[in-house]
Amino acid sequence: MSILIIGANGGVGSKLVDQLTEEGKTFTAGVRKEDQKAALEEKGIKSLLIDVEKDDIDTLKDKVKGFEKVIFSVGSGGSTGADKTITVDLDGAIKTIEASKIAGIQRYIMVSTYDSRREAFEASGDLKPYTIVKHYADEYLKNSGLTYSIIHPGVLLDEPGTGKIDVGAFFEGRGSIPREDVASVLKEVAQEDGEDNQEFQIVQGETDIKEAIAQI
Numbered sequence: 001m002s003i004l005i006i007g008a009n010g011g012v013g014s015k016l017v018d019q020l021t022e023e024g025k026t027f028t029a030g031v032r033k034e035d036q037k038a039a040l041e042e043k044g045i046k047s048l049l050i051d052v053e054k055d056d057i058d059t060l061k062d063k064v065k066g067f068e069k070v071i072f073s074v075g076s077g078g079s080t081g082a083d084k085t086i087t088v089d090l091d092g093a094i095k096t097i098e099a100s101k102i103a104g105i106q107r108y109i110m111v112s113t114y115d116s117r118r119e120a121f122e123a124s125g126d127l128k129p130y131t132i133v134k135h136y137a138d139e140y141l142k143n144s145g146l147t148y149s150i151i152h153p154g155v156l157l158d159e160p161g162t163g164k165i166d167v168g169a170f171f172e173g174r175g176s177i178p179r180e181d182v183a184s185v186l187k188e189v190a191q192e193d194g195e196d197n198q199e200f201q202i203v204q205g206e207t208d209i210k211e212a213i214a215q216i
Contacts, residue, residue: 003027003190004067006050006096007074009036011156012111015183016073021045025187028067052092053084060099069190070100073111082129089130093137097144109149109189111182112138114174114201116152138199147197149189153182154203166205167212175203188213 003020007013008029017040020027029040030050040047050063052074064070072093093110100108113127116134124131141148154175161180185202188210198216205212 002067003069003071004030004048004050004064005071005073006030006052007072007111008040008047009033010073010075011158011179012153012182012186013071013073015180016071016186017045019183019187023187025191030063052096053087055095057095057098057102060095061102064096064099064105065103067103067105069107069109070096070105071109071111071186071190072096073186085130085133090133090137094140097141097146101144101146106147107149107190107192108141108144108146109186110138110141110151111186112150112152114152114154115170117170142197142199147195148199149197150199151182151185151189152199152201153177153185154201156182162204163209164205164207165202165209165212166207167200167202167216169200171201171203177202177204181209184209185213 005013005016005027008017009031017029029045029047031037031047032051037047037049048063074088074092097108113131113134116131116138118135120131121128138150154177157176157178159178161178161184165181200216
């Protein structure tokens, strides 16, 4: 199984890199900057320069070619404006989806926002532009013809993972989840071989992650 993690230097992506490395899994870490690539390679981690904002579809197609699964864990960040949200979280996602179609990727795994449904637009407050962008990126993926998994994590926490989650579609209210546990979910989803499409929310809970994902 060959996996490309796009956004491997992010809060969730970096934890996924650590977990896959610890388990000796085959993967490539996709990062945007030369210094990030060099730092990974110093640790013996295979890496690839990939910039979803600047690379066109043809370039991205060549970069994703040969992988079986693509994980999109990219975000423009909370300190950027709506322009970056559009170019990274929407157009960047769509370009990688199109590139993955051309390259024959087996599964595309998207890290989304907690609730990207249209019904969530008004309730998302200051995050409304981001929620709208994620809605259309998710819908584009669902209509792409690719086999997909869309993961909707609760509020992301910088604390140790518990290894336990609740899975649903869709919860009332808004739960939270450590980034480490989101990475563990991505790891389990990436190791599945099924051809079914998946979309689900995850928050801290009571079920072991492996068991919870197996039941989806």
